[in-house]
Amino acid sequence: MQVFSIPKSIKENSRFTFCPGCDHGVAIRLVAETLDKLNLRENTIAVASSGCSVFLYNFLDVDCVESPHGRACAVATGIKRVNKAVGKDKFVFTYQGDGDFASIGLGESLHSALRGENITAICINNTNYGMTGGQMGPTSTMGQVTTTSPMGRNREYHGFPIKTAEHIALCDGTVFSARVALYDYKNIINAKNVIEKAFMAQSKNKGFSFVEILSSCPTNWKLTPKQAHDKIENELIKTYPLGIFKDTTNE
């Protein structure tokens, strides 16, 4: 009996090209497993963005369009709306980094939530701009050393990090907003369940659903994969507590 296989929504013979210990691969796999489980693959249009998350379409075997940096939720809005106008109910989700969703694209992200766009956004939060080599982003934590905050993030020069999932939960158009992590087996299983809930919210036409995934970035954090996951468990969740901040799917 086969108990473990590659999800149907992952391209055949694809190999993740992310850095060793990076959680992107796990996150994409969870998305693929959930698409399989909910039988959504053949009705899905995914929106990739800029940064490490852009490579989504190299691995995921669904129709996919790349968005300009930060604009994924606007692109997804257009896809969802025009298809609805011609009688097609498509499943539309974005896959973005924290810089994409919560920095350059905060306007598009927040307004999509406020309008209650019936789309799902997955945001990989690794507290830095990963692809460009680990610069400080709005999600970098206080004291975090990056290539553009060499003395550590501080209030005087850099201000405070954004708690994205909590902000999105405040929007009336949001039906589901949660933060999960992938540092151990238990959290990975939980993350998959949460992604499923977010996808279900869209399938029920309830409004904007959002999952922030705390992810490791060992290369830029200058840590081993194990140390990076320990950092998430011991430090990051103090700034970014895990949990479901809003769920009105069944109301």
Next chain:
Amino acid sequence: MSKELIKGNIAIAKAALKAGLKAYFGYPITPQTDIGEYLSYEMPKRNLAYVCAESEIGAINMALGAATSGEKVMVSSSSCAVSLMQEALSYACSDELPLVLVNVMRAGPGQGYIYPSQGDYNQAVTGGGNGDYQVVVLSPSTLPEACDLTQRAFYISQKYKIPTMLLVDGLLGQMAEPVEISESKYPEIDNSSWILDGAKGRASREIHSLEPSQYKLNQHIVSLFKKYKEIEQNECDWEEYMMDDAEILVTSFGTMARYAKSVVKDLRQNGIKIGLFRPKTLFPFPSKRLGELSLKVKHIIDIEMNMGQMLKDVRLSVLNNAVVSFIGKPVGDWLKREEMKSAINNIIKESYASI
């Protein structure tokens, strides 16, 4: 069908609906806001997609997403706000996505003001975003033509998978003229081979501009330019007026050309052998035809409502030593007919004096 007296912006919106518009995304900016206002009523009435976007950046990116459906998608905006859309236009060109952008120009630079102007010729035809690319730019001179070119914009955009801009000056957007809005005369394009509609019973599709392979990126850009060549061969459009025996040629586009035309007519009555050449497609620019015509004339006078932006394309098209002069004013308040006539007369006098 009967004619109705309507404003340019409304006529463009109506023509788009008649062409089968399925999604509109917009953000207010004078002098094009009535397009969005009109469609905010008409689109929901038909269960079509309409979003008051949070910004022009939001609007054009919604259009970018909607364009992946292959349906007819439109955004409208004006000058300084079209500047905000340049990034997404660059993406749409590389992604080869069809969308129509109506740019009802106001005066710049910066905020400028809401006076009519043709100051965005350069931005439109040379591409205001990054990279080697072009968008198709159509320039109407009257409202009936604006309606026709709106529908043609959808056709060209879908046929060649390219963003297409209807470049209108604020005057045309705001003035009223009798116009008959008819069904589109252009054929429907089959988009089924490339649209994103869920990978059912076929391999999944990716639409992206990112290309890490140097070789493939080169190939991609070269193929885009082959397409632009094809568009030039098939879609170049222009008007010639009283050119048969003309010795002096006036070049002008948009509403300015309409004015220049009446001046040409007046000067003909004074016995001056003058004619008009008006490009309707600014990209592709009808260089070949203008080049042929330049061989028959001694003098070319370019008239624009800017500081001479199309002038460069006119000069590049000229194939002989014809003198090229410019008459223009960058903002609003047109050159009066008599001013334009005396400017042309002065240029003619100087030109003959120097021979």
